Amino acid sequence: MNRNVVIAGVVAVAVLLAVAAYFLISGRTTSTTGQTLTGEPAGPIALNNVSVITDHSTSQSEDGRTLSVAFPKFELAAKGGETTSAVFSTTWRLKLTPEERAVVATVSLNGYMKSTGTPAPAPTTQPAVAAAPAAEGTPAATTPPAEGTTPPAEQPAAAPAPAAAPAKPVAGDGVARVIVSIGGDISITEWRDWNGEGAEHKVSKAVSFASTGSDLRDGATVPVTVTVEVFGATANDTLARLNSLDLRVFPENAPLPSAAPAETTTEAPAEVTPPVEGTTPAEGTTPPAAEGTTTTPAPAEGTPPPQ
Secondary structure, three states, X not given: OHHHHHHHHHHHHHHHHHHHHHHHHHOOOOOOOOOOOOOOOOOOOOOOEEEEOOOOEEEEOOOOOEEEEEOOOOEEEEEOOOEEEEEEEEEEEOOOOOOEEEEEEEEEEEEEEEEEOOOOOOOOOXXXXXXXXXXXXXXXXXXXXXXXXXXXXXXXXXXXXXXXXXXXXXXXXXXXXXXXXXXXXXXEEEEOOOOOOOEEXXXXXXXXXXXXXXXXXXXXXXXXXXXXXXXXXXXXXXXXXXXEEEEEEEEEEOOOOOOOOOOOOOOOOOOOOOOOOOOOOOOOOOOOOOOOOOOOOOOOOOOOOOO
């Protein structure tokens, strides 16, 4: 009997452990942090693709007033409903003569934009109705030519219908936004495609340093940032490309102020007060000579008097 009690106790403990393990495993989550097990996007937002453009080449004029930046691959593409962005940021170091200062700086962009939509379906043409075939066993209704006449020449087969003209491109509703920042001033321009064939675009932005009271001279820096954002909307494809960026500075001649010369003071000779009449000048002093007379200095001791 004791053996049966022990076996029953062991079985009961095993059943309790199995039940506890089932509840523990069923209550745990099977997903891993940072991974999505399903194809649906997780969370209320989705991150867009943003690129930083670093591949470029520069050329500067000899006078330092013009700087050209070329981009071998500054291109963005977006499908319908997508948004992509790319940014290029640099610091422009001015090159001027020591007596010049920058008054105005400009930035000009050269690019291309294209957006295509879905063309409308071509109209369908109704086929020509064929003649009804003759009934079975009925000879063809042909009239033999009269005697002495020449039978008519066979008619050439009808020419095939011309092929349908290729569908013209249709403009999509995609848009490219170009954001230019130079010296703290920002401008936003939108590029659109109106015929679906694409077109070249140009954007210019200027900033004045004279109005801000800045004194930018040789070696001064100007921040420049260009951001291109492409939104596909409902278009099939939207493409934007930035080819080049031109920077130009317009200086003025403004010599630096020179240091003021040091002031030199000349001490005025001390005034000599003539003795009062009837008084004898003190020892060691020489009475002032009268106006218009010449005073001969006394000969030194041991010097013979002049002949």
